Amino acid sequence: MMEAAASFRMNFNQNSALFRSQTKLTSTVSNTSKVLAHSNSINKKNSFVRGLSLSHPAQEFVGTTCRSAGVSTYPSDAIESYTEIKEEKIGVMLLNLGGPETLNDVQPFLFNLFADPDIIRLPRLFRFLQRPLAQLISVLRAPKSKEGYAAIGGGSPLRKITDEQANALKSALEAKDVSANVYVAMRYWYPFTEEAVHQIKRDRITRLVVLPLYPQYSISTTGSSLRVLRDMFRADTYLSRLPVAIIQSWYQREGYIKSMADLIEKQLQIFLNPKEAMIFFSAHGVPVSYVEDAGDPYKDQMEECIFLIMQELKSRGINNDHTLAFQSRVGPVEWLKPYTDEVLVELGRQGVKSLLAVPVSFVSEHIETLEEIDMEYKELALESGIVNWGRVPALNCTSSFITDLADAVIEALPSAMSISTSNNTNTIIKEENDLAGYFVKMFFGSILAFILLLSPKVILAFRNYII
Ligand SMILES: C=CC1=C(C)c2cc3[nH]c(cc4nc(cc5[nH]c(cc1n2)c(C)c5CCC(=O)O)C(CCC(=O)O)=C4C)c(C)c3C=C
Ligand SMILES: [Fe+2]
Numbered sequence: 001m002m003e004a005a006a007s008f009r010m011n012f013n014q015n016s017a018l019f020r021s022q023t024k025l026t027s028t029v030s031n032t033s034k035v036l037a038h039s040n041s042i043n044k045k046n047s048f049v050r051g052l053s054l055s056h057p058a059q060e061f062v063g064t065t066c067r068s069a070g071v072s073t074y075p076s077d078a079i080e081s082y083t084e085i086k087e088e089k090i091g092v093m094l095l096n097l098g099g100p101e102t103l104n105d106v107q108p109f110l111f112n113l114f115a116d117p118d119i120i121r122l123p124r125l126f127r128f129l130q131r132p133l134a135q136l137i138s139v140l141r142a143p144k145s146k147e148g149y150a151a152i153g154g155g156s157p158l159r160k161i162t163d164e165q166a167n168a169l170k171s172a173l174e175a176k177d178v179s180a181n182v183y184v185a186m187r188y189w190y191p192f193t194e195e196a197v198h199q200i201k202r203d204r205i206t207r208l209v210v211l212p213l214y215p216q217y218s219i220s221t222t223g224s225s226l227r228v229l230r231d232m233f234r235a236d237t238y239l240s241r242l243p244v245a246i247i248q249s250w251y252q253r254e255g256y257i258k259s260m261a262d263l264i265e266k267q268l269q270i271f272l273n274p275k276e277a278m279i280f281f282s283a284h285g286v287p288v289s290y291v292e293d294a295g296d297p298y299k300d301q302m303e304e305c306i307f308l309i310m311q312e313l314k315s316r317g318i319n320n321d322h323t324l325a326f327q328s329r330v331g332p333v334e335w336l337k338p339y340t341d342e343v344l345v346e347l348g349r350q351g352v353k354s355l356l357a358v359p360v361s362f363v364s365e366h367i368e369t370l371e372e373i374d375m376e377y378k379e380l381a382l383e384s385g386i387v388n389w390g391r392v393p394a395l396n397c398t399s400s401f402i403t404d405l406a407d408a409v410i411e412a413l414p415s416a417m418s419i420s421t422s423n424n425t426n427t428i429i430k431e432e433n434d435l436a437g438y439f440v441k442m443f444f445g446s447i448l449a450f451i452l453l454l455s456p457k458v459i460l461a462f463r464n465y466i467i
Contacts, residue, residue, distance in 0.1 A: 090180040091205035092173075092409050094166055094197055094227040095212040098186030105189065106146045110138035114172025118224035120331075121287075121294070129243060133294040152370040159190065161364040162213065163397055168397045172406035176457045180409070181205065187225050197232050203240065205214050207416050208244045211408045213363055215251035219299035220286055222248065233419050243416035247408055249297075251305040255375075255404020259395055261312040267356055269320070274302060277354040277390065278321050278347065279313075282373060284361040285326035285335040301338055305360065312387075323347075324360075327377070328368050341380055348384025357379060357391040363401070365394045 051094060100109040114120055115134035122130055148340040149155055166182040173180045181203055185196035200208065210229065226246065233239040268274040283302050290296035305325050315321070326341035347355065355379065359369045369391070378389050395401045 003458055029371050052192075061176060064181060069149060087206075088363065089204060089206045090178065090413070091203065091208045092182045092198050092212045093183060093185050093200065093208060094169070095160060095193075095214075095222060096158065096162050096184065096186050096364075097221065097366075098180075098189030098192075099158035100149060101155040101159060101190060103146050103149060104153055104403065105155070105323055106149055107138050107142040110141055111135060112144060116137055116187070116224055118220050119330065121289070122166060128368050145416075148367050148371045151375060152367060156189075156367060157370070158364055158366050159184075159186070161394075164397050165213070165364070165402065168399075168402045169405055169409070172399075172402050173409060176410060177404055178406075178410055178413075185225065185229075187221075187228070192224060194232070197229070197239070197411045200242075200318065201236075205242065207413065208242055209412045210244060210246045211405065211409060211412075211414065212247065212249075213250065214361065215256060215363065216298055216301040216361060217249040217296075218286055219290055219294055219296045220298075220302065223296075224289050230419070240420045241418045243418050245412040245416040246413075247412050249301055250299055250405075250408055252308060253404055253408060255400060255407060257308045257312050258322065259401040260358075260392075261316065263392045263395070263398070264309070264313060264356065264358060265316060268320070270390050271354050271356070271388055273354070275320060277356045277388070278352050279310075279358060280343075280347075281309075281322065281324040281357050281358045281360045282340045282377070283324065283338070283359075285329050287331075288334045289335060291336065309360075327372060328355050344377060344381045344386070345384045347385050348381065354388035354389070355386050358390070359392070359394060363395045365396065369394055411460065 047234045057079040098109070100106045111134050113134075114137045115131050117127065117130060120133065120137075122133075162184050166184050170180065170182045173182075181200075183199055184191055185193040187193060210226070217223065233242070234242070252456065264279060268277055268279075271277045286296060286298055291299045303324065306322070307404065312324055323343065325338045325340040325343040326336040329335035329339065344355075356374050359373060362368070373391055378391075381389055
């Protein structure tokens with residue numbers, strides 16, 4: 001760990017030097033250098049680019065900035081071509097999930113989600129079943145999901161809010177003398193990650209910061225987007241040479257913690273007796289196997305995040321009881337516990353009368369805040385004996401939060417490095433070109449899937465995706 005930290009510092013300094021040597025002439029560039037000199041001192045305070053367990057393939061890419069520290073990953077010709085660059089063009093790529101904009105989008109959106117091997121993790125031998133399975137589950141789940149989206153106005157607000165966050169971040173960076181283009185890269189709906197990458201190439205961005213809009217890292221969210229990016233970057237000469245800094249998680253940033261505490265402090269005031277309200281953190285769940293078998297740091301990060309928010313509230317004299325539960329489970333497997341619905345019933349039984357729900361794994365309003373928490377869980381809580389219900393809004397474009405994201409971007413800029421893994425490129429392209437093999441697998445896979453799906457055990461399991 002210490003070795004990694006030391007080598008990261010070395011690498012950081014090398015990169016800062018390299019970056020400074022590249023910055024010339026234009027005002028953007030000189031402003032950026034000023035910011036870099038400043039961030040050189042503050043970056044060391046922040047641990048958001050620290051290495052994680054590297055067991056997940058996505059984290060190989062994620063870990064590049066830290067892990068390859070001390071070893072320059074620039075090919076020599078890339079360094080040459082970079083010294084020729086007159087103007088640094090900074091890009092920020094915001095990673096997010098994406099959501100259906102109309103009810104007709106719901107089933108294809110669900111297909112994209114379930115076709116992701118980081119969402120339904122099949123054993124290698126059964127990977128060929130991924131797409132037929134995704135087709136089946138998405139068709140089965142679509143009616144229930146559509147009901148949810150219909151209840152919140154017929155579509156997800158995620159694209160609109162993420163676009164607003166992107167604009168606000170651009171302005172916050174400008175206010176700090178950093179000129180940057182901000183791109184939205186959604187994993188399962190428009191604008192897809194591929195579109196953002198295409199734009200970045202078209203705009204000839206010379207330095208990129210990747211910023212997930214998930215405060216905590218999970219294999220199923222940030223990890224999945226980074227895996228897709230890694231594959232795209234490895235397969236493209238320009239992208240493989242582009243210096244990139246990846247912010248893996250930022251739940252521990254002071255600005256984020258304080259912004260969350262502000263929202264909670266403000267919302268507690270809606271209660272007649274604010275001191276008696278239970279602060280109920282509800283996080284999106286993940287299957288237990290992600291944490292226990294695949295080493296997903298999500299649960300640990302979530303618990304640390306709650307600890308930090310409560311610590312901040314305590315420092316303001318707010319000592320309310322609090323609890324953490326996990327919502328939105330899907331499918332037949334065991335998810336992180338305790339489950340939100342079960343805890344609400346239990347709290348009602350124990351006599352809790354006032355409860356403030358705090359969605360904590362996501363920074364925008366979306367179906368799981370607007371429908372699941374505001375409608376389903378509120379109804380369940382009131383039925384269970386809770387009398388006073390409140391919910392903290394998502395951060396959306398809260399200015400202290402956006403300013404903190406801008407700081408995170410500026411602090412990450414000097415550690416940008418290219419991934420340049422050109423020797424793997426051929427393998428990826430070769431695999432993708434093997435179309436005949438793909439169709440043979442799809443054909444036999446679909447037959448096998450069809451036979452499997454007729455077994456009563458599997459039918460029972462699928463019911464859990466629908467209800
Ligand atoms: C940190 C946040 C999220 C984690 C972790 C996560 C894991 C995860 N999600 C599913 C299945 C579904 N998620 C759906 C919607 C959805 N998920 C998140 C966030 C996380 N998911 C968001 C923000 C949204 C909403 C997007 C929007 O349109 O507003 C859905 C679709 C909605 C529904 O039918 O319930 C599904 C399905 C799994 C299986 C999973 C981990 C393995
Ligand atoms: Fe989800």
